[in-house]
Amino acid sequence: MLTFIIATAIKVVFFVVLFGLTLSAILTWMERRQSAMMQDRLGPVRANIGKVRLWGLLHPLADALKLVVKEDFRPPHAYRALYVLAPMLALLPALLVFAVIPFGPPVCIDQLGAALADVGGMCKPDQLHYLQIANLDIGLLFVFGIASLGVYGAVLAGWSSNNNYALLGGLRAAAQMLSYEVTMGMAVMGIFLVYGSLEPMSIVEQQSTMLDWGIVKQPLGFILFFFAAIAETKRAPFDIPEGESEIVGYFVEYSGTRFMVFYLGEFIEIVFVGTLITTLYLGGWQFPGLASDGFHSFFGFNVNWLMPHWAVVALQMGAFVTKVFIVCFFQLAIRWTLPRLRYDQLMALGWKGLLPASIFNVVLTAAVMLALQSVK
Amino acid sequence: MAKVVSIKRTLWDALYLPSIIKGLGITLRHFFVNTFTSREIETLRYGEWDLPDYKDNPAKPEGWRGKKKTRDLPDRHRGLHRLMKRPDGSARCTACMMCATVCPANCIHIEAGEREDATSRDIEKYPATFVIDELVCVVCGLCVEACPCDALRMDSQQMMKPVAHRDDAVQQKDQLMSRGATSIAVDGGAGADWRNEYARLGDARQIYRPDRSFSDDPIGYRIRNTDSK
């Protein structure tokens, strides 16, 4: 039991704090710098400690520092309890869902130096650790169950601020998130049909070659999921709940630390969407061609490079991080490419475009699966 | 009669995906070209021009990839408000409330007071309090245009600095006056004596157009009087 608690604590610290929070902090800077590069600007490069500037990488630090020391302002007629609770409600689901994402292969702690062909079989059960905080059978259901709680943060923030604009923003957020959740769920139905499991670790393990990746087997599902996920994170082009500059959003009355929590929550959601898409569609921690004891084929060539277990784990975790980073990069890139949808366009796209397409995707997948089975 | 143009949308267009990919192509191309080639980005720099780091060191600072371009704010840049002074050091403002009236954001709050020691040549009314909430201000400059006394200006060439508390952004009279300089334009509301000033300063029609020559203020208005000889 103690081992389990320690192992889980290490995983939480490594994955959520070191990976999730750090990456989302870096993303806040990356978004500004990346957009600047796209628009032939420089972006934030000024923050410095003495002469150390690190291309502006200190900006997240400076931002956080500034926001934390700012005045703890509360609108005079805000509903105090909910006003304080709302940012936490927005952040918590985004952090919770990391629990079921596998960020590496199973690790055999006492045989790190050896080349293991079959980790499950060659390792003592008490030495085998899954690089996943909680290995739930219904992992995906958990993800959707928790992620949909995020809407409370937005709605309660809008309502408790006692501001008409915030309230309208909260309502827009609720409508948008409810609409796109349906599409997201339907898109995942395809994955479920193909891999026959709701357990993220099992889904990843089945994507051992690139041809088995979800993006190959479910191309339509991938696109639908990607867009629905962007809408869920309330980012451009689906950012009508916030609309920082023009259509004041649900956290307009928030400032200082509470605003930072909202802001951080948004970027954690980006990271979370990145990990989820990586897990479901991009082979999770799988490194193309890498088996659990090394490379047997490398881009079509038959090779036999045996590697120690630790190197394989490291490569595969590296692959996971890289994939997540690339997905995050594209999420940011889309924001700076597409204009914001109007509210009616958003609803039309959700209900009349993506939802029918996702149902079609489920039916198509089911039909193909049935046909393949009957061929066998 | 407007011309009606019907645009035929093919399935290809309706999918949007190709256009999205095309758009991503453009933005990503710029991103990669700017990031991974040595192309220099030319851009105007925001704020902070007075950082000693930039002023004294013309070399590129670390992390700085673009060409260094320093610039001043334009002459008519609208910065923090300031209250101008009479030659005797008192505020030129007479609390006429023109600025508070015209302010679209209602960010100016003045309470008038009466100078008990006023002689017949002095203006009896003065602002006991003069408060501008710079957070509420929309920097439209209407208050400056409305001011009949050349008392309120926004040409301080200073930007609003970030504050940790909202109260710190509320500028009191002494703060506004600390940026002020002497202006010797004719005082609005000066009683019948004002015409004597009028004669002293020459052409009457120039008086309400403050020119640098009327002011010892280094950054006065630079509006030239086009119709004077």
Next chain:
Amino acid sequence: MTMKAQPSKAQPSETQPELVEIAVDGETFSVPKGKNLLEALLDVGEDVSYFCYHPRLSIVAKCRQCLVGLGDGHKLVPACQMTVQEGMKVRSKTEQVREARQAILEFTLLNHPLDCVICDKAGECTLQRQYMDWDGEASLVNHDKVSKPKKVDLGPDIVLDAERCILCDRCVRFMAEVAKAPQLLFAKRGDHTEVSCAPGEQLDHPYALNVADICPVGALTDKSFRFQSRVWDLWSTRTVCQGCAAGCDMELHHKDGDVYRQVPPKRWDLNLNWMCNDGRRTYRQLLEKERVTHPSLGGERTDPDTATTHIAEALQGLIGAEGSPIGVVLGADVSNEDAYAGARIAQVLGARLYLGDRPDDGKGDDILRLNDPNPNRAGVRAMANKDLLNTKALAEALNDGALKALLVVGDGLDLPAPAQRKLNALDLVVLSTPFSSALIKKASVVLPAAAWTEIDGTCTNAAGEVKRMRPAFEPPSHARPHWDWLVRLGVALDADLGFLDAEGAFSEMSANIETFAGASWGDTIPTQRLRFSGRRG
């Protein structure tokens, strides 16, 4: 007593005047013969400017601003000095007239200091308005203006800026003709002429503040309003003065919940266009007296429902008891609706009705002010003409110990000290009042009521005119109109008073009480911003 419908117009003359036809710029109008030509022109909508003319004052034709052409005559004449005659041909829009008015205006402005920036009249100044309408040009004169004293203390209420004065003579005429106390006169000569107090006099007449109103420029201004606010920032609410039983129509000028001044409405037919100094200062009681904002029970703050339930429980045992031991006092300062609600609740309780009034203060005069300081005595009397007992009777009843419970509505009760002490012996003393007073210590339940600036309702003046009061502010905290408290008390007593708002109370009242039969609820005049309200004076 009969009640007249509001608004009360100026008394039409007994005999219909003979109508004659006059032509104004070729257009024909029929106007009463012998009427002042300027007045007639204004009535037919002609835009004639003027400074010195005032319908309540004699004609002097000093300002020469109302020049019109008559017939084919080349010379222009001031319209205010002419009377309407059959077949008059008036030229008012010709170039000659426009030029003449512009020239006169430039002449008027010759020594005017143009210190609108600090002038309290700016925004409602006739001179400003006329300049915008008729001149709009810079002065061509380039030599020194005549300097005069800028701040002359004329008396307790008025301060004079002699430079701004355009010598229209209105204030001098007002003091001589209306106030009948010629305290003002012109001193010096030519362009050095100044308004001044007569030697050894100061401007301290109880109507002196009217000169600040009728001054067409900012020469005479109200000391208490000096530099307080620009007029265009104020909001105006039409209501009724509560200073005395005369019930003058007036405008309450306020901003951000504070009253800045009270002035007569800009209508020459309402209370002669005047108001007394005392009336203009009525709002000060709002500042001087302490407000009651929360209901209290035995000195402890409580919530409204607890308070009304407590009263109902305490009264329950006394209803219908021998010798009707409950008394209801209607203060003579409450509105008609409040008084009606009080009378209805007295009916429910089987209580005796008393009138709580203050004695005459002897400040009455023959212009407007009456001796009776109770603003709504007539309205309260009308609720129970014969059954209404007076304060003396109340004191006697208290002395005899005939009363066990007393309900005091309003702040009007002025009980002598011995009688006040007797209140301690009562089971229940309920006080519904906006202001804190000596009685509050004797009261077992205090209900916070809305002050007169906060109620929508009617009141009846000594002449029997029912006038509408309109609210300028929301009542503070838990304060609400008296009738509202009484309706709540009725609910707690299981009695339906038959109305739930002031207008409902008024229509019930006019249906049930004979003297209010013809009265009307009055027009809705919303609170308006003075920003574009035009001129005053």
